[in-house]
Each structure stands twice: as C-alpha cells, then as structure tokens.
Amino acid sequence: MNPEPIELITLDTLLDKVRAKREAGCRLVQVSATRLPDQVELTYSFDLNSRLASLRLSLPGAAPRVPSISGIYGCAFLYENEIHDLFNVQVDGMAVDFKGNLYKLAVRFPFGSTQAPCAPTGAAPAATPTQ
Amino acid sequence: MPRTIIPFGPQHPVLPEPIHLDLVVEDEKVVEARPSIGFVHRGLEKLAEKKDYVEFVYVAERICGICSFIHGQTYCQAIETLMNVQVPPRALYLRTAWGELSRIHSHLLWLGLMADGMGFESLFMHSWRVREKVLNIIEATTGGRVIFGSCKIGGVRRDMNAETIRNLLQELDAIEKDMRQITRVFLDDNSVKSRLSGIGVLPKQEAHDLGCVGPMLRASGVAQDMRTLGYAAFKDIGVEPVTRAEGDCYARCAVRCEELFQSVGIIRQALEKIPDGDIAVKVTGNPAGETIARTEQPRGEVVYHLKANGTKNLQRFRVRTPTFANLPAMLKVLPGCDLADVPMIVLTIDPCISCAER
Amino acid sequence: MGYFEMSKLALKWALTKPPTSRYPFEPRRALAGSRGQLVFTKDSCVYCTVCAKKCPTGALLVNRAQKKWAIDRLRCISCGYCVEICPKKSLDLSTSHGSPAVTRDREFH
Numbered sequence: 001m002n003p004e005p006i007e008l009i010t011l012d013t014l015l016d017k018v019r020a021k022r023e024a025g026c027r028l029v030q031v032s033a034t035r036l037p038d039q040v041e042l043t044y045s046f047d048l049n050s051r052l053a054s055l056r057l058s059l060p061g062a063a064p065r066v067p068s069i070s071g072i073y074g075c076a077f078l079y080e081n082e083i084h085d086l087f088n089v090q091v092d093g094m095a096v097d098f099k100g101n102l103y104k105l106a107v108r109f110p111f112g113s114t115q116a117p118c119a120p121t122g123a124a125p126a127a128t129p130t131q
Numbered sequence: 132m133p134r135t136i137i138p139f140g141p142q143h144p145v146l147p148e149p150i151h152l153d154l155v156v157e158d159e160k161v162v163e164a165r166p167s168i169g170f171v172h173r174g175l176e177k178l179a180e181k182k183d184y185v186e187f188v189y190v191a192e193r194i195c196g197i198c199s200f201i202h203g204q205t206y207c208q209a210i211e212t213l214m215n216v217q218v219p220p221r222a223l224y225l226r227t228a229w230g231e232l233s234r235i236h237s238h239l240l241w242l243g244l245m246a247d248g249m250g251f252e253s254l255f256m257h258s259w260r261v262r263e264k265v266l267n268i269i270e271a272t273t274g275g276r277v278i279f280g281s282c283k284i285g286g287v288r289r290d291m292n293a294e295t296i297r298n299l300l301q302e303l304d305a306i307e308k309d310m311r312q313i314t315r316v317f318l319d320d321n322s323v324k325s326r327l328s329g330i331g332v333l334p335k336q337e338a339h340d341l342g343c344v345g346p347m348l349r350a351s352g353v354a355q356d357m358r359t360l361g362y363a364a365f366k367d368i369g370v371e372p373v374t375r376a377e378g379d380c381y382a383r384c385a386v387r388c389e390e391l392f393q394s395v396g397i398i399r400q401a402l403e404k405i406p407d408g409d410i411a412v413k414v415t416g417n418p419a420g421e422t423i424a425r426t427e428q429p430r431g432e433v434v435y436h437l438k439a440n441g442t443k444n445l446q447r448f449r450v451r452t453p454t455f456a457n458l459p460a461m462l463k464v465l466p467g468c469d470l471a472d473v474p475m476i477v478l479t480i481d482p483c484i485s486c487a488e489r
Numbered sequence: 490m491g492y493f494e495m496s497k498l499a500l501k502w503a504l505t506k507p508p509t510s511r512y513p514f515e516p517r518r519a520l521a522g523s524r525g526q527l528v529f530t531k532d533s534c535v536y537c538t539v540c541a542k543k544c545p546t547g548a549l550l551v552n553r554a555q556k557k558w559a560i561d562r563l564r565c566i567s568c569g570y571c572v573e574i575c576p577k578k579s580l581d582l583s584t585s586h587g588s589p590a591v592t593r594d595r596e597f598h
C-alpha cells in the first residue's frame with residue numbers, strides 16, 4: 001500500500017545516514033514529526049530523481065533531543081525550528097536558531113505531550129551587525 | 132564601512148502577506164538577511180484532531196487561497212491511497228483540467244504582482260484582466276472563483292457536459308491569445324528585461340542542495356516537475372518540465388510564462404481525451420496507514436504526509452508547502468544584492484506566507 | 490529585444506470598451522452554477538438533523554422537537570455539502586450571494 005520506502009534508523013546513525021543521502025545527491029523534501037502517545041516520530045524524506053525515500057526516527061519521552069542536520073542540509077533549519085516550536089523536541093546545533101520564536105503561538109508546543117499556554121519568552125533573535 | 136539594519140516587512144508594498152526580514156546593509160548592498168515568519172500561523176495541522184477526514188477536504192482547500200484546488204486534490208489523493216479507492220477516470224481528467232486552470236490563474240496573478248512590484252502598473256492591470264477570464268471559467272464550472280470546492284474523496288462533485296467543454300475550449304483560445312500579448316511584454320520588452328536579468332542568481336547545484344521546488348528549481352536548470360510522477364491524468368498526458376539555465380529573476384519569470392502555455396495544452400488534451408463515465412465512487416469506512424503524497428502546485432511541489440489509525444480523525448496531517456521549501460533559497464540569494472532588488476527577489480519565489488505557516 | 494511592447498497593447502485598450510463593469514450601478518451577473526447563498530425550503534424539511542451533523546463549519550442547528558432550523562450566515566462557507574446529503578432536497582444554493590450579514594445572529598426558520 002505504501003509505495004514510498006521508509007527506513008527505520010536510530011539516533012546515533014542519523015547523521016551518517018543523512019550524510020550518505022547528501023552524498024548520493026538527494027534533495028531534502030521535508031522533515032515531519034508525529035506525536036504518538038509516548039514518543040515523537042521524525043520522518044526525513046529525500047528525493048532522488050523523483051523517487052521518494054524516507055528515514056524514520058523514533059524518539060521516546062515528552063521532550064526528546066535530537067542533533068540538527070542543518071550542517072549537512074542547510075535548508076533544514078526551518079523544519080527543525082518548526083519541530084521544536086510545535087512538538088517540544090530539542091534540536092541541537094541548528095544553523096539558525098529562532099529559540100522557539102519561529103511561530104507566534106497561543107499555546108506553547110501545541111503538539112507537545114503537555115500543552116502549556118505560551119509565556120512571552122523575549123524577542124526574536126535580532127540580526128547582529130558586526131562592525 | 133558601517134552597517135545598518137533595515138527592516139523589510141511585515142507590511143511592505145510588494146508583500147501581500149506578512150514576512151519580516153532584517154536586512155543588514157552596507158551602503159546599498161545587502162550583506163545578511165534574517166527572516167522572521169509566523170505572524171499568520173493558523174494551526175491547521177492541529178485542526179485534524181477536531182474535523183473528521185471527510186470534512187477536512189474543505190480545510191485542505193483553504194490552506195491557500197490561490198492554489199486551493201491542488202491542495203484539495205492532493206489531500207484526496209492521499210486519502211484515496213490510504214483507503215484503496217479507485218477514482219473513476221473521468222474524475223481524474225476533470226481534476227487535471229481544473230488543476231491546470233488554477234495554475235494559469237496563479238501564474239497570471241504572480242505575473243501581475245511582479246509587474247506591480249517593478250512599477251509597471253499597466254502590465255499589472257492587463258495580467259489581471261486576463262486572469263479574470265480564467266476565474267470566470269472556474270466559477271462557471273465549479274461554482275467558486277478561487278475556492279473551487281469541487282474535489283471530494285472518491286472523485287469530483289461536478290461534471291462538465293459536452294457543451295460546457297466546447298465553450299471552455301473556445302474561451303481558452305481567446306485567453307491564450309491574450310496571454311501571448313502579455314508574455315511578449317514580459318519576455319521581450321527591454322525595460323522588463325533589464326530590471327530582472329542577472330539579479331538573484333541561484334546556481335543549479337545550490338538550488339538543488341537548498342531543497343528548492345517548482346519554478347525556482349526549474350529556472351536554475353533542474354528539470355524536476357512532480358507532474359511527471361503521473362498522478363491524476365498525467366499518466367496519459369505527458370509533461371515536459373520547462374527549464375531555464377540562467378537561474379536569475381528573469382529566468383523564473385520566463386519559466387512561469389512558458390508554463391502558462393504548457394497548461395493550456397494540458398487542458399486541451401485532457402478535455403479532448405476525457406472518457407465518459409461516473410465522476411465519483413462511494414467511499415465508506417475510515418482510513419488507516421501512512422502515506423506521503425506529492426503533487427505539483429503552481430508554486431512547486433507540495434508534500435502531504437498523512438498518518439491514520441482507523442478512526443475518523445487523522446492521527447497526523449502534515450503539509451509541506453512549496454514556499455516553505457523555497458524560503459532558504461531566498462535567504463541565500465539575498466546577500467550581495469542591491470537593496471532596491473530585494474522586492475524583486477522576494478517576489479520571484481512567489482511567496483505564499485500563510486500557506487508556508489499553515 | 491523589443492521596445493515599447495506595451496504601447497501597442499495600451500493603445501488597443503485605450504480605444505476599446507473597458508472590460509470592467511460599473512458596479513454597483515450595474516450589478517454583477519451571477520454565473521449559472523455559481524455557489525451563492527444557502528436557501529432553505531421549510532415545507533419539505535422533516536427536521537432529520539442530518540445537515541446540522543454534517544456541516545463542516547457547524548453553521549446549522551436543527552431542533553427536531555421544536556421543528557426549528559437555524560443557520561449562522563457568517564459561518565456558512567457555501568460548500569454545498571448539506572445540499573448534497575439532504576434526504577428531502579430542502580436545501581439549495583442560489584447563484585446570488587445575497588446581502589451581507591452584519592450581525593452574528595442565527596437566522597431561524
């Protein structure tokens with residue numbers, strides 16, 4: 001039923017697998033997250049000659065951590081900020097970190113396991129001109 | 132050289148929708164651009180917990196006001212894969228024709244905005260004059276001007292009879308003639324050419340690495356078009372991706388101009404070959420499983436990631452819209468350009484911010 | 490490369506009638522098949538509540554005991570789903586869009 005292959009991976013092989021995709025010349029199509037009762041599932045989808053292939057990572061716990069892939073695919077920072085803002089997943093080492101301010105939300109982490117009303121957390125990171 | 136930060140947006144004459152950029156400029160050159168989006172996040176993905184999967188077609192159509200039809204179509208396709216529904220061929224052909232009509236109206240809208248952005252008001256008016264004719268066709272055949280509402284799970288809601296099809300094809304000939312006149316101005320006129328050529332250049336390799344989609348990717352020379360995947364009636368109607376090698380703003384404009392005529396050709400083929408038969412099948416039960424559906428929107432590839440567990444409500448509804456994928460590339464080409472070129476570069480990705488944030 | 494490509498087009502349209510109409514003096518002609526306002530026919534309705542249950546925006550309220558049918562015009566998106574499923578064909582979409590709703594009241598029938 002599912003024509004797109006999804007490969008299950010673990011946290012420590014994530015970066016190697018993504019790097020291999022990059023070396024094979026794949027385009028990053030999307031990174032999406034799904035909140036399941038006791039875990040968060042991350043899906044990294046890649047395109048090679050209009051063929052889709054995905055990597056699937058399961059992260060147990062309410063507020064898991066995951067390393068950023070934005071060092072390999074620069075464009076991943078938007079997806080990762082989104083996953084942080086909506087799912088309460090800590091992404092370490094994002095190329096551009098909005099620190100939870102990508103989306104202006106009424107509820108903090110709407111897809112998080114516990115939904116807390118949004119407390120103001122300071123302004124969005126301003127561009128810092130270097131003299 | 133001292134540096135200054137110039138705020139661009141969220142309210143700006145060229146922006147119909149809110150996106151904010153902090154432009155760090157050195158004299159007149161942009162050296163860094165920091166984006167800030169999220170002003171219009173609507174939480175549509177969360178809404179899947181409240182609306183059941185049949186009602187959600189209406190929500191999917193309202194993700195974007197311009198590429199509304201293809202959103203609905205992609206959502207229906209994804210659900211149909213999950214539930215193993217065989218859509219009647221006539222419905223597939225109608226979907227294709229409507230999808231291409233929406234591409235024409237979206238591209239004409241963009242051409243108008245582009246002309247408006249560079250101060251060519253009369254060209255803007257003429258683009259939208261032609262767009263109005265397309266909207267009339269859409270309203271006459273589906274009932275809505277931009278929210279078509281004609282796609283449903285298992286098929287389509289409305290049929291076109293032979294006379295409607297004949298009138299539509301006639302009208303299309305007139306529209307094509309009008310579009311030829313307008314695109315001649317866009318592609319040949321010296322003023323447009325010198326405004327757009329050579330700015331915002333995105334090389335082929337970078338476009339691919341930054342995950343660009345749609346006209347942005349094709350203007351940099353990568354021949355990728357999701358219509359070649361053969362969804363709906365594209366398995367019978369071939370599509371050759373329109374590409375350009377230059378990768379600048381002019382190339383993106385040219386790709387969209389050529390796609391107008393490609394879409395006219397597809398509509399003609401689809402409506403001439405359209406098979407007879409039912410337009411919808413009855414769908415019962417609830418979806419289960421997981422699927423990723425991709426289609427080509429006017430702005431590029433859209434990705435629907437659906438996960439269902441056999442209940443009425445989807446477990447996860449996730450959309451990656453084309454603008455979301457094109458934003459990193461826009462940020463990449465901004466450094467190094469002139470401040471006066473920023474509006475052009477921002478416009479050429481065809482930004483649709485509220486669908487990027489959903 | 491061309492010069493003054495636009496002037497031919499501009500000249501042509503300067504000499505032709507404008508394609509726009511003089512709204513509001515000349516009201517817009519509704520196209521056949523356009524989805525406009527929802528029209529309710531009281532006589533044939535059996536108050537089965539199907540339409541209220543299925544409306545995706547929750548614009549309809551039907552009370553079977555009191556035989557009341559109500560619509561919140563500001564919520565209705567003229568999708569036509571209720572028209573499709575009404576067993577008595579009591580609902581229809583007219584092609585005109587009706588007058589604008591100015592208050593958030595329900596209209597009772």
Ligand code: SF4
Pocket residue numbers: 533534535536537538539540541551574575576577578579580
């Ligand atoms: S579905 Fe039709 S018959 Fe039933 S309550 Fe609604 S309008 Fe009346």
Ligand code: SF4
Pocket residue numbers: 527543544545546547548549564565566567568569570571572
């Ligand atoms: S047309 Fe659609 S939104 Fe309006 S009342 Fe009927 S089902 Fe509800």
